[in-house]
Amino acid sequence: MAAGLPEIPEEADHFAVLGLPRRLRIDPALLRERFLERSRRVHPDRFAGAPPEEKSRIQHLSARVNDAHRVLSDPAARAEYLLALEGIERPEGEAKCPPDLLEEVFEIREGLLSGAGPGLAERVRALEEEARARLEELYDEHDGAAGEEERRAVLGRLREALVRRRFLANLVREVEKALGG
Amino acid sequence: MAYSRKVIEHYENPKNVGSMDKDDPDVGTGLVGAPECGDVMKLQLRINDDGLIEDARFKTFGCGSAIASSSLATEWVKGKTVDEALSIRNTEIVKELALPPVKIHCSVLAEDAIKAAIEDYRRKRARAKAGESGKAPDPVETSNSARGGE
Numbered sequence: 494m495a496a497g498l499p500e501i502p503e504e505a506d507h508f509a510v511l512g513l514p515r516r517l518r519i520d521p522a523l524l525r526e527r528f529l530e531r532s533r534r535v536h537p538d539r540f541a542g543a544p545p546e547e548k549s550r551i552q553h554l555s556a557r558v559n560d561a562h563r564v565l566s567d568p569a570a571r572a573e574y575l576l577a578l579e580g581i582e583r584p585e586g587e588a589k590c591p592p593d594l595l596e597e598v599f600e601i602r603e604g605l606l607s608g609a610g611p612g613l614a615e616r617v618r619a620l621e622e623e624a625r626a627r628l629e630e631l632y633d634e635h636d637g638a639a640g641e642e643e644r645r646a647v648l649g650r651l652r653e654a655l656v657r658r659r660f661l662a663n664l665v666r667e668v669e670k671a672l673g674g
Numbered sequence: 675m676a677y678s679r680k681v682i683e684h685y686e687n688p689k690n691v692g693s694m695d696k697d698d699p700d701v702g703t704g705l706v707g708a709p710e711c712g713d714v715m716k717l718q719l720r721i722n723d724d725g726l727i728e729d730a731r732f733k734t735f736g737c738g739s740a741i742a743s744s745s746l747a748t749e750w751v752k753g754k755t756v757d758e759a760l761s762i763r764n765t766e767i768v769k770e771l772a773l774p775p776v777k778i779h780c781s782v783l784a785e786d787a788i789k790a791a792i793e794d795y796r797r798k799r800a801r802a803k804a805g806e807s808g809k810a811p812d813p814v815e816t817s818n819s820a821r822g823g824e
Contacts (some may be wrong), residue, residue, distance in 0.1 A: 538781075590707045590708075590709060592705070594707075595703065595706070595707045595714060597712045598707060598714050599707075599716060599733075599735070600716060601707060602735035603733075656709045659709045659710065660707065660709040660712060663711060663712025667735075
């Protein structure tokens with residue numbers, strides 16, 4: 494039954510490990526199905542009698558299946574991963590933050606200090622909601638892109654949208670801390 | 675996390691906190707941020723016609739290390755020429771404040787803020803010069819560059 498090692502090429506990325514296309518919308522049921530199916534194939538119990546070398550390879554494969562599932566389960570992590578995979582690096586320099594967002598964040602932080610409380614919390618939540626909706630839009634745009642050039646362009650916009658979302662998530666935390674929940 | 679004595683000194687008694695008029699032609703403003711931790715840092719420089727930094731102010735929302743890094747940066751750039759200020763490296767800030775590896779990004783932010791402020795100042799200057807030479811910039815360009823310089 495357990496004859497032969499399941500084939501997962503060393504160079505396979507998380508999408509390939511689970512046999513999924515490089516898309517940003519993945520049906521959670523399909524993701525789970527693939528994960529369970531792959532997990533069974535590389536389950537260490539099936540290789541109990543195998544030579545140590547083979548066992549360690551199975552353990553390695555099992556870890557890769559788990560990693561793939563963990564990353565691809567979270568839409569934002571999935572998007573970050575795809576960007577890295579396609580060589581669209583996360584901006585190193587903090588200066589690459591969108592300037593309009595910096596202005597806004599600065600203003601909100603100043604407002605918090607001067608006690609302009611409740612209105613700010615709403616403003617920040619609205620901004621975060623907006624950022625989230627923008628990401629959702631981009632996921633669809635990416636998957637529906639007409640050609641490779643268009644798809645790459647969407648990935649560029651996605652990069653910025655993810656930075657924005659992260660910044661705002663941090664801001665929401667700060668605001669909640671400042672306003673006591 | 676244990677902060678170094680120097681970080682605590684700057685944190686408890688930050689130097690040059692405040693802001694300047696960002697529309698002043700002699701003032702360059704650098705606004706930078708770190709999405710990873712949500713820190714934002716504004717650093718402003720008053721630069722005279724000889725390219726000497728006469729004054730510096732900052733306002734930072736972030737952790738103690740970010741505040742200390744910007745406080746130190748303002749102290750260091752005062753009295754320096756623009757070129758000298760541009761040569762300040764974040765590693766020098768790390769060394770002076772004994773920042774741990776997880777706080778290195780705070781020093782990077784301070785270095786970036788100095789650069790952004792000087793860039794802003796130079797942009798303003800170039801624009802003023804273009805104005806003096808008699809060419810009235812077209813309105814669209816003016817409003818765009820004004821936004822970028824804020």
